[in-house]
Amino acid sequence: MDHRTFKTEINEQLARIAKAVANPHRLEIIDLLAQGERSVDALAQETAMSVANASQHLQALREARLITARKEGLRVYYRLADYTVYRLVQTLREIAQQQLAEVDRIVNTYLTQRASMEPVTLNELLTRLREPGLVILDVRPALEYSQGHIAGARSIPIDELESRLHELPQAQEIVAYCRGEYCVFADEAVEILTEHGYHVRRLQLGYPDWKLADLPTETE
Amino acid sequence: MDHRTFKTEINEQLARIAKAVANPHRLEIIDLLAQGERSVDALAQETAMSVANASQHLQALREARLITARKEGLRVYYRLADYTVYRLVQTLREIAQQQLAEVDRIVNTYLTQRASMEPVTLNELLTRLREPGLVILDVRPALEYSQGHIAGARSIPIDELESRLHELPQAQEIVAYCRGEYCVFADEAVEILTEHGYHVRRLQLGYPDWKLADLPTETE
DNA sequence: ATACTATTCAATTAATCAATTGAATATTTG
DNA sequence: CAAATATTCAATTGATTAATTGAATAGTAT
Numbered sequence: 263m264d265h266r267t268f269k270t271e272i273n274e275q276l277a278r279i280a281k282a283v284a285n286p287h288r289l290e291i292i293d294l295l296a297q298g299e300r301s302v303d304a305l306a307q308e309t310a311m312s313v314a315n316a317s318q319h320l321q322a323l324r325e326a327r328l329i330t331a332r333k334e335g336l337r338v339y340y341r342l343a344d345y346t347v348y349r350l351v352q353t354l355r356e357i358a359q360q361q362l363a364e365v366d367r368i369v370n371t372y373l374t375q376r377a378s379m380e381p382v383t384l385n386e387l388l389t390r391l392r393e394p395g396l397v398i399l400d401v402r403p404a405l406e407y408s409q410g411h412i413a414g415a416r417s418i419p420i421d422e423l424e425s426r427l428h429e430l431p432q433a434q435e436i437v438a439y440c441r442g443e444y445c446v447f448a449d450e451a452v453e454i455l456t457e458h459g460y461h462v463r464r465l466q467l468g469y470p471d472w473k474l475a476d477l478p479t480e481t482e
Numbered sequence: 483m484d485h486r487t488f489k490t491e492i493n494e495q496l497a498r499i500a501k502a503v504a505n506p507h508r509l510e511i512i513d514l515l516a517q518g519e520r521s522v523d524a525l526a527q528e529t530a531m532s533v534a535n536a537s538q539h540l541q542a543l544r545e546a547r548l549i550t551a552r553k554e555g556l557r558v559y560y561r562l563a564d565y566t567v568y569r570l571v572q573t574l575r576e577i578a579q580q581q582l583a584e585v586d587r588i589v590n591t592y593l594t595q596r597a598s599m600e601p602v603t604l605n606e607l608l609t610r611l612r613e614p615g616l617v618i619l620d621v622r623p624a625l626e627y628s629q630g631h632i633a634g635a636r637s638i639p640i641d642e643l644e645s646r647l648h649e650l651p652q653a654q655e656i657v658a659y660c661r662g663e664y665c666v667f668a669d670e671a672v673e674i675l676t677e678h679g680y681h682v683r684r685l686q687l688g689y690p691d692w693k694l695a696d697l698p699t700e701t702e
Numbered sequence: 703a704t705a706c707t708a709t710t711c712a713a714t715t716a717a718t719c720a721a722t723t724g725a726a727t728a729t730t731t732g
Numbered sequence: 733c734a735a736a737t738a739t740t741c742a743a744t745t746g747a748t749t750a751a752t753t754g755a756a757t758a759g760t761a762t
Contacts, residue, residue, distance in 0.1 A: 265666055266530060268592040272664045273506035275585050276574040280504035285750080286493035289500070302709060310486060315751060317709060322749095327581040336708045336759050343581060353573040354496040361547040361563060365495050372488040444492045446485055505720080522739060535721060537739060542719095556729050556738045 282326035283350050287311060288319050295329060296348045296470035297402060297441055298409025299341040348470045355443060373449055381466035382437050387412070388477055390437075397430060399438045399462075401447040402469070411469060412439065413478035420447040423454055435461045442468030502546035503570050507531060508539050515549060516568045516690035517622060517661055518629025519561040568690045575663060593669055601686035602657050607632070608697055610657075617650060619658045619682075621667045622689070631689060632659065633698035640667040643674055655681045662688030 306316035398415040407417035440447035448464045455462040526536035618635040627637035660667035675682040
């Protein structure tokens, strides 16, 4: 029994997964794929990378079996190999938040309104899902909403919010959410809605966290 | 509001944590530190690295704020900066097991008896903690046992087990555990004890998983 | 058939990472 | 004090990673 070799080989497999996510672009790609399947050029655009570079990063994730692909015509669509792959991002996020002062500094620098907003926890929203006076507002792009969203949520993509305010009843409380803890769409929605006199709060996490917690979702 | 920059900076911090654990030696170091604080030369020995190399890897973990150090005389002792850092290893392990066929292949190659042994889950052991006929056997080195162990466990380090069999009542059921899912001490203990007619099963995970689940622990 | 398009592949270059080496630093002992 | 020791530091070397570039491949439309 060669323990040393066993240990080494096992830890090499664990490191293989860690290496695959040890790059900021690849983390962002996983985050986007957790919203729903995406083509290479869509991912490239969203992450401000060249198609060739995005493709290389996707091959790295694929080598580690974290994503899978299907081809349709000219396009290749990627998705998470298993939804639990998103747990890698979650755990990294939680540990980084806990251990790195830089995370707070970055959040406080860019999201200056967050300190004054009490977010809604997943659990709180779960208990209020059937509340008649509550609007759950998904401000991600409509495609993402249709691929999966919190049960009962309605969709107004952030870039349409200003022009579609009239669709939202001012008497109701709104919980806005988007892609995850570091997605800014919901922060922007809270700002806009607050300026227009709405009672609105941001959901603390995002759709992938909700889904991964096996809470009620819908697709369109 | 520069979303692109915010996204990039946040993901760089997440990647910083991932990079720190994206090395097999560093994963093993975290695993060992989860058993309790350790000096550099002890870590170097256990991981079959030079002291200089171990020290370099420790500096990498330290840069990512995953470990902390205290000095005592000539020696520097390292520990996890927070016990939840072990969650990185747990998550990587779970995703690797789920996504990489290589993990099963490696385990089946080196731990050939595992397929025929039904392990005890943490939950099952928790419900049986006060069972009078059950012996919980910690087969890690005695130092690790003293730094922290499952409440009510007794210690016989694996390298002393053959010579101390007489201390174990053959009429009782034994649950053996060690450092974690890929620690082989408990497998070896099961083999030895089974050969000698004991009724013994391995705990599925190890002490750090037990501790991280906030289940009852003791120190000596 | 040609032209266009989405993606991958492979090569190149620069940056980063890992192991080793030996010196430097700090502590302990006789 | 000198000698021994545990660890870190810094430099070197070789390996790996990331971005870019342009060619190759496969699919679609005319």
